[in-house]
Amino acid sequence: MSKRRRVTPTGGPVVRRAGAAAAVLVLCSAGVLLGMSAGSAEAAEVSYATHCVPPAGIDPVDGTTKVEITAPATAKVGDTVDVVWKFTQPAAKNPDIIDLPANSVQPSGTLKASGAQTADIAMQGPRENPAIPKGGAMVLSDMKGTLKLTTVGEVKLTPDAYTVNAMSTDTKCTPTETVQPSATIQVSAGGGTGTKSATPTRSSSPTVTSSASGGTGQTDFTGKEVQIPYACKTPLGDKSATSPVQINAKKNGGSFDLTVQFKKSVMDSPAPIPKGSVKPSMDVVLGGADKGTVHVEGPTNAADIKTGDPIAIPDLTGTYKPGAGGKSTLSPGVLTVKALGTTTTCTPTKTEVSLTLDTSPQPGGASGGTSTSGGTSSSGGASSSGGSGSGGLAETGASDHGALKALGLVSGTAILLGGAVFTFLPGRRTR
Template sequence: MRRRAVVAAAAVLTGGVAVLLGVAVPQAQAAEVSYATRCIPPSGIGLPPVDGTTKVEITAPAAAKVGDTVDVVWTFTQAASRNPDIIDLPADSVQPSGTLKAAGAQSADIAMRGPRQNPPVPKGGAMVLSAMKGSLKLTTAGQVMLTPDAYVVNALSTDTSCAPTQQVQPAATITVTAGSGSSSGGTGEPSHTGTPSHTPTKTTSPSPPASTSTSPSPSGGSGGQTDFTGKVVNVPYTCQSPIGQKRATSPVQINARKNGGSYDLTVQFKKSVMDSPIDIPANSVKPAMQVVLGGADKGSVAVEGPKNAAPIKQGAPIEIPDLTGVYKPGATGEATLSPGVLTIDALGTRTTCTPDSSTVSLTLDTTEQAGGASGATGGSGSSSSTAGGASTSGGLAETGAGDHATLKALGLVAGTAVLLGAAVFTYLPGRRRTR
């Protein structure tokens, strides 16, 4: 007990001496500021600016010397708004960057950047942004005040820019004492704002292969014919998304193989019409279509493609998978097959594209089968979608100058710049999207 008392007394005395001598180890400080913010979505997505509140905590050393390079950390305690009810943002898809202002004894723009690191953000969920880091070389003795300024949120190649709409209070102050470094300067080293740069997406205009006419054979292929090749037709689509209508055109071909009294259908979107503008996760995109029947037969037949089995890297060509299904004729005679409504499910969203006009790709001589398609939507292998189906959520991007540009929409469905820009362009709780 006596020894403990001596140790305690010594500690008290030592602390007292430190106080008397003014000796103390500078401690890092963290302070939070809150400021009104306006965020601007990527151009072309049809969403208005959003006004919200950003809450930021700045961590920096309380004291340092001239010549020191200090590390500072910007932590978001509240983003300006929330993720709208459009799309789920996958993990590690969002990266913040911004500018921290230094003022007082010296002035500088400190480039701040955080890692692309976030938990999955569901539709309507609170945005979670990683902490940003930067550094500042101290050049002048005195008080250096640190104030958060504009920042950019990048989500899978799209930028949402957010800036204060009021004067922001300093969040941290560094007391800089004279040291071995120069004290003649009044400005810090030049720095950049930290805004990510992106290489424009490369696109290629598709040139559909020469069409191949199909000669129908009696009863769907008498004389031994089993394979039937349709012609390539350019289909003008109007696509409905949660942010408005888009129009696009794609070359499509319908082929068939006789299988008993039925036909195995394969629908092909010819060529890869673009490179991927983003990293697309595996198992995130699934296309489907209703093939419209005409002539002797009526209704539609559902065809669908597999999900993308492997991730698609940014800049890699988008390969659209074949869509397959089974057509069981419901009538005897010449039946025509035309591309119909296209739906694409991607990352929790659905895009519906309806042809502006019907163009026949394949004609078959058919024999009626029990339970066949005539008059019924779908037939064998049908899904719940219908020709001319109702619009649902999702988003496809128009390209080129005309109203109907090449359908590179399919290459964007797993993270179209329109959708992802809208997703990161978050909404305040309780604020309704303008329609």
């Protein structure tokens, strides 16, 4: 059932003008790879049955995913190659419950390498999509990843499980049949050290693993995006919300400069907010070899926020000074938002590891004690780990029950940063 796609002399895909093609793009399927540049392998579209599990309260969906994967046709041992996953047909459409705003949907998944080399390649696409109406065709961005080639021979690339994140909710999609390879790389000897790109311009790609090895000379480490459910104590009572969070690190001597990113705006402002009045901070939880927490902070809002404008949590930064040697994990912890003299405290009901680092003990480091490094405190604490998170809503059909569940999930995203802002509207209901 697979069909081949023609490739232009420059390696770009020939666009098929089929009006019906857009209609088959749906929310639960996230399994198709995008074509690459000159020298790319001729990608074949693969189709496979898929079982998608949306957020709690919404029925699972069984559909068909269609994917194209593109990678360099040839490469050498030692090369790091870019691979692209393009969705030509996801497994379900946006349900008839809510409209999805532009840039609110993000796919991620796993690409399997087999043959001469076996590996799981982490794939992720940007949060880029047009506004998608209720019941409309789901549009998913192309996912990208990298693979370092280690063995001479034929390496086959096969799409596997993926997750779609929409409005801070996850839909996890898993193949229910054997999936055929979509692209093949012929790897020869040669000890290459460069990167073979599958596109004319290389965009930021997730690393194959979020584990940082201190002995490789690597200095920048990218964590994985994890979905963290928060229970928040706000000036107007208890609230709950789930937010995608990612922890990145940059080696600085024996320490690491941390950056914690919240991957989407959590609400629109219910009222005007003056500049310099909202300040977030977090205690990143250490685990594995090390113990404790690392305090990271973000700046206050630099400009006034108008009613209806999105409220975004800025990057939170701080310094992690290890107190133990080995593999240490970093997970999102307690988030605190101070606004206009009020405090909202959000505690994870569960946490997941975003980044793993190879660490060496430093004087005054964490390891369950209390220390200060670069204005950043470390103190005792505990950590728990979990799987990666990303996903979205699946089609369930319109029903009052399903609509209430979905609306509850969406409204929860308006709490995380906005809890402290609710004091602007006493006695009124916010959106």
